[in-house]
Amino acid sequence: MDSHTPPGLDLNFLQGLRLLYVEDEDEVRELLSRFLGRRVGTLEVAVNGREGLEAFLKGEYDVVVTDIKMPEMDGLEMASRIRATGHAVPIIVVTAYSDRDYLLRSIDLGVDRYVTKPIDPDALLTAIHDAVMVRTQQKALLAAETRIADILQQTVMALARAIEMRDPYTDGHQKRVSALAAAIAKEMGLAREVVEGVRFGALIHDIGSIRIPSEILCKPGKLKPIEFEIIKNHSQAGYELLKDVDFPWPIAEMVRQHHERLNGSGYPQGLKGEAILLEARILAVADVVEAMSSHRPYRPALGLEQALAELESGAGQLYDAEVVNACVRLMRRRPDLLPEQGL
Ligand SMILES: [Fe+2]
Ligand SMILES: [Fe+2]
Structure with missing residues (x-):
């Protein structure tokens, strides 16, 4: 040879x-x-x-x-x-x-x-x-994909921090909601991609608050009805900001729907039942639990027990019962997921 x-x-x-x-x-x-x-x-x-x-x-x-x-x-x-x-x-x-x-x-x-x-x-x-x-x-190819996924994650985290910098009272809110919402989705046995979508969406779910004047955002005490209307605008505003980003998940809709309630009493569209994305129903529950168990300038933290009791009383009416069950199960097992804030 x-x-x-x-x-x-x-x-x-x-x-x-x-x-x-x-x-x-x-x-x-x-x-x-x-x-x-x-x-x-x-x-x-x-x-x-x-x-x-x-x-x-x-x-x-x-x-x-x-x-x-x-x-x-x-x-x-x-x-x-x-x-x-x-x-x-x-x-x-x-x-x-x-x-x-x-x-x-x-x-x-x-x-x-x-x-x-x-x-x-x-x-x-x-x-x-x-x-x-x-x-x-x-x-x-795999290394490039991993790197792009990391960059996406870091960019979204930077966005989340930027939003929260304007509102010192809710510092870390989105991050905690994100961890909790993803854990609930996992507890429900949803596919890994869905869990990831929930995690990302929750991380920037209040991005629309960038459109709320900081006097209103940071105002201690009770809001006037008109101020509350302005605050409510944040879910639609978040949708407008995100709708053209080609995420592999329905992030813009999740953000728009995170204050919708099962019986149609939510905003901005008054959607009912399954017309609300499952991801948004999960996000809504995590958002409520986190907000209620956290300290706010106008009230002390209500505590986890009270937050869960409120959730259970609204199950099937305001919140998806299956999501509530998964959340309660999870919090009983892992109360460390939501450490009590500012007590
Ligand atoms: Fe919100
Ligand atoms: Fe929120």
Whole structure:
């Protein structure tokens, strides 16, 4: 074999790879080891599945190439044990069998590619190159997605802080409502994406208060009816601010509906029952519990017990009964979720 490399492969990329090669046939192993050894960065060789698994667990590899039929432990058994460790390393099987059962078992085990015997070294090298390249791109994509999700989270947190800076009395309100609302959604057994949506929506549910003059926002004591009308505007104002943001959740509607009540007595639209988003019904309950159990300049905190009693008396009328049940259950179990404020 000469030292040529098939066209289209990134030689530097291959030179950086750590490869584990498992093959029991001496002749094939020696030939291919020589070929692969010149082209990849590090090559470790094992003569059966058991040795291959031991080498894999001891070292760090970017790719595994294995024969199937071997003494002591076959290649598919080794592949399944590698997968059982949770490792996503690309695995390429080299096989003389192209029968359906083997192929299906390979797919089940998460084998990335297979190359048939007699081995064409170029085809094997191309399979190694492509399998690792795909895995590298998948990892980069995942890292980028995680980073974007983190940035979204941090941006929303910054927004939440900006809103609360204008209103020192409700400092931390949205954050506490967010933690509680997400815990209620989880307690209700809702899907993870829904729980995340509730968490995000709650974090900025009072964003519309940015439109309320601070004299009204910070006014101690009772509000005049006209001032209360202005305050009530914050849910619609929040909707206006958020409606064009392409969140993966119905955040703008959650924000608009968080003061709606089951019997239609809420605002701004007077929606009833299931016309109110489930997420908003959860947010409403968390908002009320947090507000009542927190200290306000015009009244001391009512305390958790009183807040829960108020909720239970409004269950089915003002608040979704299932949400109230989940909230009460949760607070009985984890009162630490809502530490009493400012007492
Ligand atoms: Fe609100
Ligand atoms: Fe609120």
